[in-house]
Structures are given as C-alpha cells and as structure tokens.
C-alpha cells in the first residue's frame with residue numbers, strides 16, 4: 001500500500017477537482033466549498049480510479065468522499081446497479097443514502113435505493129423491480145436479495161464498505177464474502193472506517209486491489225481533550241463511580257460506553273432506578289425504538305445514553321458534554337474515537353474512564369497510542385448533589401412525511417395564534433409516519449394542547465408526550 005499522508009494544499013477546494021460540472025454546482029448550493037481533510041486526501045485518488053482504504057473519525061465527511069467518487073463515475077443512462085454501499089446498520093445506511101441523494105440532486109432521474117434488514121421485504125422487492133443505480137444497505141439483506149435473484153451486480157462499478165470495522169465486529173464477514181462472489185472482479189473498491197483494527201488488513205486484502213491508504217489522525221485532536229481515569233476495585237464499584245461523576249458534572253448530554261449489551265441494560269436500569277433520565281442504545285432495539293431513542297437524546301430531553309460502540313456509530317450529535325467509559329474500549333483506536341465526541345469546537349468536555357486492575361494492558365495501549373502518560377484521578381466523595389433532569393420534553397405526533405407534515409408546519413402550529421414562544425421549541429424530527437418535537441418542559445402542556453386542538457396540513461393528528 002502506498003501512503004499519502006499530507007493533503008495537497010492547492011486542492012482543498014472542490015472546484016479544483018475534475019468533477020462533473022453538475023456535481024460542482026450542486027456542492028456550491030449545498031454550501032460545501034472546502035474539502036474536509038479526508039476528502040482532500042482521498043477524492044483525487046478516488047477520481048483517478050484507485051482502490052482506497054481510508055480512515056477518519058466520525059463526522060469527518062467520509063460519506064461525501066466516497067459519494068462524490070461513485071457519482072463521478074456513474075452513467076445515469078445505464079439503468080443498472082453501478083454502485084453498492086454496504087453499511088453495518090439501517091440507521092447508517094439511511095444516513096448514507098440521504099447524503100448521496102443530496103450530492104446527486106443535480107443528476108436527473110438517478111435512483112438510490114436502500115435495502116436493509118428489519119424492514120418488510122415486499123416494498124423492497126417492488127423497488128428492485130423498478131431498478132436502481134445505487135444501492136445502500138446492510139450485508140445480510142443484500143445477500144438475501146442476491147440469493148433470491150432479485151438483485152444483479154453484473155454492472156457493478158464501485159463497491160464501498162462503510163464503517164468496515166463495525167461490519168466485521170458485527171459478524172458480517174461471511175455475508176460480505178458471499179456478496180463479493182457475485183460482484184465483477186473488475187471494479188473499484190473503497191473501504192472507509194473510523195478505526196483500523198487488525199482484521200481490517202484481512203478484509204482489505206480480500207476486497208481491495210493495490211489500494212491507496214489515507215488516514216486522518218484523530219489522535220492529535222483527542223490529545224487536547226482532558227481525560228480522567230478512575231481506578232476501581234471491582235466491576236461492581238463502577239456503578240457508584242458513574243453516579244458520582246454524573247451528579248458532580250450534571251452533563252446535559254452524556255454517552256456512557258459499555259462493552260456488552262447486558263452491561264448497557266444493567267447500567268441503564270440502575271441509573272433509571274436512581275431517577276436519572278437515561279436510555280439504552282444497543283443492537284437489541286427495534287428500529288422504531290432506536291429512532292426514538294436517538295431523537296430524544298439529540299433533542300436533549302434525555303440526558304444519558306448508555307451504549308455499545310456499534311450502536312453509537314450512527315449518533316449524529318454536535319457536541320457531547322461528557323463521555324464516560326464505563327468499560328475501557330478493547331483497542332486504543334476505539335477509545336480515542338469515543339472520547340473524540342466530547343469537547344468539540346474547542347469547548348471543554350468531560351472524558352472519564354473507569355478501570356480495574358484487569359485493564360493494565362488497555363491503559364498501556366492508550367498511553368502508547370495517544371503518546372500520553374495516564375495519571376489516576378481520585379473520585380469525588382459521594383456526591384451531595386441531587387439527581388438532575390433534562391430541560392426539554394419530547395412530543396410525538398402521529399403524522400409524518402407521508403402525510404406531508406413538515407417541520408415548519410409543526411413550528412407554526414405550536415407558535416401561531418397565541419401559542420408557545422418560539423424559543424421554547426427545540427429540535428424537530430420528521431419521519432415517514434411520525435414526527436417529534438422538543439419543547440421546554442415548562443411549555444410542554446401548552447404545546448400538547450395546541451397540537452391536539454390545532455391542525456397540521458388541515459388535519460388533526462394524535463400527539464402525546466414521550467416518557
């Protein structure tokens with residue numbers, strides 16, 4: 001593998017790339033001018049047709065990097081599946097498809113289809129019959145369609161493995177192998193990931209040909225994050241330590257990372273029993289629950305999210321006040337990725353890690369990787385603070401995109417005609433069949449009354465407070 005470590009400074013603007021004019025003009029309307037570092041490093045190679053293996057942290061713009069690469073090559077008149085993007089979860093596949101559609105807005109008649117597990121087959125089969133240029137989905141479901149002969153990859157030009165490390169961790173290896181068998185050998189393959197654990201080399205060797213390797217280090221950035229490490233006598237003592245840290249710091253948005261699903265359930269149950277506003281986020285959740293959980297956390301009506309690494313991948317949140325590693329991550333790369341979500345944009349956040357004597361090798365690996373010396377911190381005395389509650393409440397409305405409900409309609413219904421003040425309205429999320437709006441707790445009752453009596457798009461929809 002050849003390494004391109006430094007971006008070429010003269011190519012930091014998209015306009016300097018040999019991209020199709022319609023892609024470039026659309027980027028202007030999207031407000032994308034400067035490339036992010038991972039885009040600056042990977043896009044020129046991608047456009048030249050190289051296979052690329054790229055690593056950069058969450059939120060660094062990896063989707064647009066491979067998205068523009070595959071759109072550049074795509075011939076919209078050739079109505080076959082030309083690009084396939086594999087993602088670990090439906091959540092991520094949806095985000096990728098949305099971003100690609102945005103980037104492709106200026107290309108007429110382009111079809112992007114998502115194929116994920118956990119949703120009914122019927123509509124997918126129907127959509128496949130109509131054909132698509134780009135497919136984004138999870139490996140299991142895509143393999144299923146391939147095996148039933150509903151999907152044909154003979155025209156495939158670009159294969160993307162997004163969040164490849166997580167796909168391996170989730171056991172999609174066999175499904176990916178089986179999909180590869182049905183893909184043409186002559187193709188461009190791209191692998192994107194937030195971390196590069198060992199097995200990545202293995203999959204890269206199988207999927208990629210003479211790849212260019214690009215890497216944007218997150219470690220320098222994470223190096224500026226003030227970290228605290230707390231030693232505990234046993235796994236069980238972590239509960240009180242976590243409670244103390246939450247009470248002392250009162251973070252509005254905090255992710256607590258655990259290494260197993262069972263631990264996420266146990267820790268959540270414990271926090272809830274103490275009165276904390278906490279929800280679990282792991283692979284066991286049904287998609288609807290998962291969407292709702294992410295919405296409530298992001299709109300600040302839930303303060304603590306107890307998550308596994310895989311489940312937290314799709315989290316699209318600007319800045320976390322705190323990240324607490326209930327368990328230390330298995331590798332330092334993941335550790336840095338976790339804490340990289342706190343203290344964004346120069347603001348100081350809390351990055352705390354709990355460990356026991358069993359974790360010696362993990363601490364050494366972090367020191368080595370981050371080039372830091374870990375000093376143990378002492379936990380505050382049992383906190384005298386009382387359990388705190390979030391400022392916002394979430395209201396769910398039983399109408400969404402399919403009923404033509406838009407965020408503006410909801411805002412209008414809430415604030416119009418002597419309604420609540422606009423500054424009491426927080427995030428609004430509209431899904432296909434439902435919508436969520438966050439409001440300040442003090443205004444929740446009035447907001448609900450407005451929504452129940454008032455009309456959206458000429459109709460009344462059921463609305464209730466999510467607890």
Ligand code: ADP
Pocket residue numbers: 031032033034035036039056057058059060061062063064099
């Ligand atoms: P990653 O896959 O690396 O986690 P995403 O591809 O989801 O990150 O991008 C994060 C956000 O940055 C998205 O909201 C995307 O629209 C935005 N973004 C990507 N590239 C640019 C750019 N060059 N300029 C401005 N915003 C960008």
Ligand code: MG
Pocket residue numbers: 062063162163
């Ligand atoms: Mg991504």
